[in-house]
Amino acid sequence: MSKTIVVELPDGSTKELPANSTGLDLAKSIGPKLAGAALAIEIDGKLYDLGLELADKSHVNIVVAGSAKGREILRHSTAHVLAQAVLNLWPGSHFAIGPPVEDGFYYDFELADNKRFTDEDLLAIEQEMDRIIDESQSFSREELSLEEGLKLFEDQPFKSEIIRSIGDGTLNSEVASDGRISVYRNGEGFVDLCRGPHVGSTDKLGSFKLLRVAGAYWRGDEKRQQLQRIYGTAWESRKALDDYLVRLAEAEKRDHRKLGVELDLFSFPDEIGSGLAVFHPKGGLIRKLMEDYSRKRHEAAGYQFVYSPHITKANLFEESGHLDWFAEGMFPPMQLDNEQNYYLKPMNCPFHILIYRSRQRSYKELPLRLFEFGTVYRYEKSGVIHGLTRVRGMTQDDAHIFCSIDQMETELDSLLSFVLEVLGDYGLEDYFIELSTKPPGKAFGSDEDWERATAALSNLARTRSVDLVLDEGGGAFYGPKISVQVRDAIGRTWQMSTIQLDFQLPQRFGLEYVGSDNDRHRPVMIHRALFGTVERFFGILVEHYNGSFPLWLSPIQVRILPVRADHEDYCHLVLKRLHESGLRADLLEAHEPLGSRIRKSKLDRIPYILVAGDDDVNESSIGVNERGEGQPRRGVKIDDFISSILKEAFR
RNA sequence: GCCGGUGUGGCGCAGUUGGUAGCGCAGACGAUUUGUAAUCGUCAGGUCGUCGGUUCGAGUCCGACCACCGGCUCCA
Secondary structure: OOEEEEEOOOOEEEEEEEEOOHHHHHHHHHHHHHHHEEEEEOOOOOOEEOOOOOOOOOOEEEOOOOOOHHHHHHHHHHHHHHHHHHHHHHHOOOEEEOOOOOOEEEEEEEOHHHHHOOOOHHHHHHHHHHHHHHOEEEEEEEEEEEHHHHOOOOHHHHHHHHHHHHHHHOOOOOHHOOEEEEEEEOOOOOEEEEEOOOOEEHHOOOOOEEEEEEEEHHHHHHOOOOEEEEEEEEEEHHHHHHHHHHHHHHHHOOHHHHHHHOOEEEEOOOOOOOOOEOOOOHHHHHHHHHHHHHHHHHOOOOOOEEEOOOOOHHHHHHHHHHHHOOOOOOOEEEEHHHHHHEHHHHHHOOHHHHHHHHHOEEEOOOEEEEEEEEEEEOOOOHHHHHOOOOOOOOEEEEEEEHHHHHHHHHHHHHHHHHHHHHHHHHHOOEEEEEEEEOOOOOOOOOOHHHHHHHHHHHHHHHHHHOOOEEEEOOOEHHHEEEEEEEEOOOOOEEEEEEEEEEEEHHHOOOOEEEEOOOEEEEEEEEEEEEEEEEEHHHHHHHHOOOOOOOHOOOOOOOOEOOOHHHHHHHHHHHHHHHHHOOEEEOOOOOOOOOHHHHHHHOOOOOOEEEEEOOOOOOOOEEEEEOOOOOEEEEEEEEHHHHHHHHHHHHH
């Protein structure tokens, strides 16, 4: 056996090391700074502890603190310390799982004597975690057989269940293949079932914070018991942690529910009911502008506008399958004439289908694109309602396209272009596409149809060479879908537009068209929502823009402030000019000092604040304060100002 | 729906061991006439989420309900 090994690093360079060298040895041989930052190693895409002995000729990547993978490891190890602390403080408790998640980690517990965590407990737990971390405990890995594992965790029902599901193969795990499991120990007596890897020592941890307690069902199944979950966040340094906490606070400030009150856009009066919004004049104006623009774009893209009622007899939803597959999302029925059941509609598609079916259709009419701002009602569970993004009454910008199989691909392609272009008009240009496939047990139609539709959608996404993410089982009951997932101004992703391909409903409703061959054929249906729902899109836009709507969507585009009362006549003339140009403008009289009125207007996020004083009256000019600019521009001619913003002001 | 938390004038908050509600902003009125992020004064506004209970007495204690907030796919 040779006395040295050679490993290759990601940059292609090689390193010769004594035999039996570990990942940590490798890091040290490259530099002390790297050795300090190293948390784990990656070989062939798999992560291992730094203490692993390296094999000759392996390709090794050193995972450092601050990298995405490094943070995951850090968070995972912090989760272990959390469990250790909780078990110390509440002896006899059971612990379940504690994975890293985006920006943090959690751990699920069942406390002894059915106790619950309170917010105050978090402080005590943090202190215990600090104590553990200060002890520089090392994490050590151990491998066991399933039997040994079951023995070790015989007092831990959740751990035992996990081990058993590794054993019978229901839990997909690489480690299970060789029949052995791994555990990690640190401190006195704390041991956790874990795939790893972990940091070598708690020295690497410390920049963490526990954020909240929550209930969470064991294995996400609401039929199983609910556990107590603690969420936390952890970072490679105090500074990174603080930056994250600042980001959280920033996100909170632009919460659309808060801005909705401040800017007087909408509200949820108790008198109406949970999840049902009213739009106030300013919110209503923005919404109208969004809808008007949408109609304009749809008209240009060959859509035809239709309207349908909010309620319908049960028959329609029996025929569509909604009562079989979507009943729990629907409001309960009201019984009218002759015990007839009527339902509030949860979707618009059956109505558009009836419009299609209202007479015989020719191939010459296809693709037939029907569009409606259709208000639908869904009975969302009380606990999931959230501002405008999850409501019980919502208006979909819903389109249904009926086309032939041959037209399907072209139609999908131009549809996706259309969708992305309109999203871009709202500054939403950073996105990826998600493909949602057949929901197991919650769908009808043949597997062949599903596969054909899924393939068509995935081809479509692929031609765009954007990232495609798979959402297994996330489709609707009648077909698979692709959705455009948009990143907003502060990097959060939102599901926006959805495109669904449907072979099922045309079949159920017996839709046909007469082809050029004079035979009858079945059309394909494409369901599409661009905003998704107007309410939700509105809410997301408020947060995306942080309340500063672009000029064309601002309820008040320009405000004029006379410096003194004797400038008011002049300002009224300017106001008239602005109105004549079609701009939405108003005037704040000089009852208060200018500074105060400027401040108010800035808090209202008015795009242009105009100030007019003696100089301006003499020279037909104004002082222009543009939102987001530091210094005002003085002495701008009125005409120049108007013509400079006109293009941006309307869409 | 489930777990935890919260609920005081339009908004943001205070309210000590249960003794009968206060502040700031916004609002109305008056004064001030102001060149770039808060002029001054006066006034008005609340059956303390709802209902019930304990008590001589409840915003404060107990119960039920309602609403809101944070979670409930992330698989050792």
